[in-house]
Amino acid sequence: MCAQQVRWTEAGESHSAGWRSETGAPPPSRIVIADDRMTADAAYRLAREGTAMLWQGDFQNARQLLRAVARRADRTRRRRSGEPSRSPIEAFREHRRAQSRRARVQGMVLIPLERDYTIPLRRSPDVRQACTEVYGPADESSVVSLPELLGLIGAHEWRKKGVWVPALADRIHPHYGVFSPVRGEYVDLVAEAPLPSRQLAFDIGTGTGVLAAVLARRGVERVVATDLDPRALTCARENLARLGLADRVHAVGADLFPDGRAPLVVCNPPWLPARPTSPIEHAVYDPESRMLRGFLAGLIDHLEPDGEGWLVLSDFAEHLGLRPRAELLAAFDTAGLTVVARTDVEPKHPRTRDDGDPLHAVRAAEMTSLWRLAAS
Numbered sequence: 001m002c003a004q005q006v007r008w009t010e011a012g013e014s015h016s017a018g019w020r021s022e023t024g025a026p027p028p029s030r031i032v033i034a035d036d037r038m039t040a041d042a043a044y045r046l047a048r049e050g051t052a053m054l055w056q057g058d059f060q061n062a063r064q065l066l067r068a069v070a071r072r073a074d075r076t077r078r079r080r081s082g083e084p085s086r087s088p089i090e091a092f093r094e095h096r097r098a099q100s101r102r103a104r105v106q107g108m109v110l111i112p113l114e115r116d117y118t119i120p121l122r123r124s125p126d127v128r129q130a131c132t133e134v135y136g137p138a139d140e141s142s143v144v145s146l147p148e149l150l151g152l153i154g155a156h157e158w159r160k161k162g163v164w165v166p167a168l169a170d171r172i173h174p175h176y177g178v179f180s181p182v183r184g185e186y187v188d189l190v191a192e193a194p195l196p197s198r199q200l201a202f203d204i205g206t207g208t209g210v211l212a213a214v215l216a217r218r219g220v221e222r223v224v225a226t227d228l229d230p231r232a233l234t235c236a237r238e239n240l241a242r243l244g245l246a247d248r249v250h251a252v253g254a255d256l257f258p259d260g261r262a263p264l265v266v267c268n269p270p271w272l273p274a275r276p277t278s279p280i281e282h283a284v285y286d287p288e289s290r291m292l293r294g295f296l297a298g299l300i301d302h303l304e305p306d307g308e309g310w311l312v313l314s315d316f317a318e319h320l321g322l323r324p325r326a327e328l329l330a331a332f333d334t335a336g337l338t339v340v341a342r343t344d345v346e347p348k349h350p351r352t353r354d355d356g357d358p359l360h361a362v363r364a365a366e367m368t369s370l371w372r373l374a375a376s
Contacts, residue, residue: 001018002019003019004026005017005019005027006027006110006143008032008054010033017141018143020113021144021145021148022148022151022176028051028110029050030051031054032046032051033053033056034057036057040069040071040072044073047109050108052109054143056121057121058122058123059111059122060123062111062121065109066150069105069109070102070105070106073098088319089321092322092362106146107145110145110146111144113142113143116138117131127153130156133152133155134155134177151176152176155175159174162174163182165184165214166184167187167188167191167217168210168214168243170243173235175208175234181207183347184348185368186314189312189343190211196264196307196308197304199221200221201266202224204256204257204265205227205291207268208239209235211312212236212240213245213249216248217243220264223248224250224258227253228253233252257301262303263307264310265303265308265309265310266312267291267309267311269289269291269295270283271316272285273287273322275287292311292313293331295311296311296332296334297335303375305375308372308373309373312369312371313328314347316362316366319365319366332371333376336375337373337374337375337376338373344367346366346368347367
């Protein structure tokens, strides 16, 4: 049952349905009926004014309208970006604001769902399985924003197809809201660093379970993988079972550390100390570096003597000015940790070569590091 309801008037009659939003967005207060006659300019104007459009036309036309609305939002961003050059942190903040504005206007295009998650529109895809994977069993008619629905469809396809991980010579299948290991450089770092022990390892914030699987494939006899997110735990357990590792890797719900100590504790926390705005962003944005600081503060209490903590972290925040290197090193000292070694790798994703990206200079300079830490 949806926690909130959305209401609108159609042909003089009042209607209501459940409101679905994985971002926690409130239901729109103003809704008009829209169909294939709606122009992109009119849709963009309504969206900017805060009026949502419940689509009653062809589904594929709704997707085209969404792209047209996004182009208009992007034109506004490009006009603003023509101002004098800004510092990296100013460019980042403007980039985030532009993303938020774009998401807000696109989120005003709404799609109805029947009680069984069928879309009652022409040329609609079958989204029943995709919706069930995220929302659970269907129980009532509802309304969802088109961008969220497309996100569910995309996540379902990734879940079916999986992501090839060379370090495993196999695929990892991400679930909705769980960060996909498409940036493989951090996985390669864990696959290649010298193991201090093959007896036991903890993987903190396991997500899809990819790093836990890599450690097990490298010969670690037992791995305890933790996460707070129930979706991540389900995802990790399914991946580990598919890889034949469920008997050696145990995924448990925990805020950072499990009970006990291990000779190896691995953590790949979110890289940017900023507020996430969607479920998938929790793997990238960590307000006030909560997870990073928690990992460092508790590491010694969960390391066996002569054990190592592996911190896998991008320096993207440093180039933006969000977290200076000196602050990270000071956090090591405060936690009683010393750096045994550090291995760096350059990112390989296409955005490092996109000079049209407002953050291109920062992305091009980014390095991902595996810090091998031990008690001082």
